[in-house]
Amino acid sequence: MAVIPARPSLGAIVFEPIGIIHTPHRAQAGTPIQPAFAQGVGGSVSVFAPYVGALADLAGFERIWLLYHLDRAPAWKSKVVPYLDTVERGLFATRSPPRPNPIGMSAVRLLAVEGDELRIVDVDILDGTPLLDIKPYVPHFDAHPGARAGWFDESTSRAGIADGRFSGDPRRREPTE
Numbered sequence: 001m002a003v004i005p006a007r008p009s010l011g012a013i014v015f016e017p018i019g020i021i022h023t024p025h026r027a028q029a030g031t032p033i034q035p036a037f038a039q040g041v042g043g044s045v046s047v048f049a050p051y052v053g054a055l056a057d058l059a060g061f062e063r064i065w066l067l068y069h070l071d072r073a074p075a076w077k078s079k080v081v082p083y084l085d086t087v088e089r090g091l092f093a094t095r096s097p098p099r100p101n102p103i104g105m106s107a108v109r110l111l112a113v114e115g116d117e118l119r120i121v122d123v124d125i126l127d128g129t130p131l132l133d134i135k136p137y138v139p140h141f142d143a144h145p146g147a148r149a150g151w152f153d154e155s156t157s158r159a160g161i162a163d164g165r166f167s168g169d170p171r172r173r174e175p176t177e
C-alpha cells in the first residue's frame with residue numbers, strides 16, 4: 001500500500017471552542033492521567049451561549065465524552081514513554097498529550113446540567129482547557145471491556161497521576177519526520 005508523503009496540503013482545519021472546562025488541576029504534574037484515576041474529582045464546564053440549546057436531553061446520560069484542546073501540550077513526538085510504562089511507545093499507541101493534533105478525550109461523569117453549566121466529576125483535565133465537543137457516553141457503543149490493550153496489558157504500573165514529563169513550551173506545528 002502506498003504511503004502518503006510528508007504532509008499533503010489539505011489546508012488547516014479550524015475549530016472554535018464551544019466552552020471552557022474548569023477543574024482544580026493547575027499543572028500536569030499531580031493531575032490524574034485518566035478519569036478512572038480521578039474518581040470523585042469535581043469540575044464544571046461553561047458552555048458558550050450559542051451552544052446552550054444543544055445541551056437539551058444530555059442530562060439523561062450518566063457519562064459524557066468531553067473532547068478538548070490539550071492547549072498546554074508540548075510539541076508532538078512520534079515516540080513517548082507513556083505514564084504507565086518505562087519504555088518508548090509509538091505515540092498513537094498511547095494517550096499521551098504531545099500529539100500532532102493535541103485533542104484530549106475524557107468520559108467524565110455528568111452530575112447536572114444547570115443552564116449553560118455542566119457539573120462533572122472524574123476529571124483528568126487542566127483548568128481553563130478549551131472544549132471542542134460533547135458527546136453522550138453510550139455503553140452499547142463505547143464499552144468493550146474484554147478488548148486487547150497492547151502494551152498496557154503487560155504494564156504492571158497503575159500509578160495514575162501525571163508527572164511533569166509532558167509539560168513545557170507548547171509548539172503546535174513541528175514538521176513531520
Ligand SMILES: C[S@@+](CC[C@H](N)C(=O)[O-])C[C@H]1O[C@@H](n2cnc3c(N)ncnc32)[C@H](O)[C@@H]1O
Nearest residue numbers: 028031032033070071072073095104105126162
Ligand atoms: C494522559 S492525558 C489523557 C487525556 C485524555 N483522558 C485522553 O485520553 O485523551 C492526561 C494528562 O494530560 C494532561 N493535561 C490535561 N489537560 C491538559 C491540557 N489542557 N493541556 C496539556 N495537558 C493537559 C494532564 O497532565 C493529565 O494528567
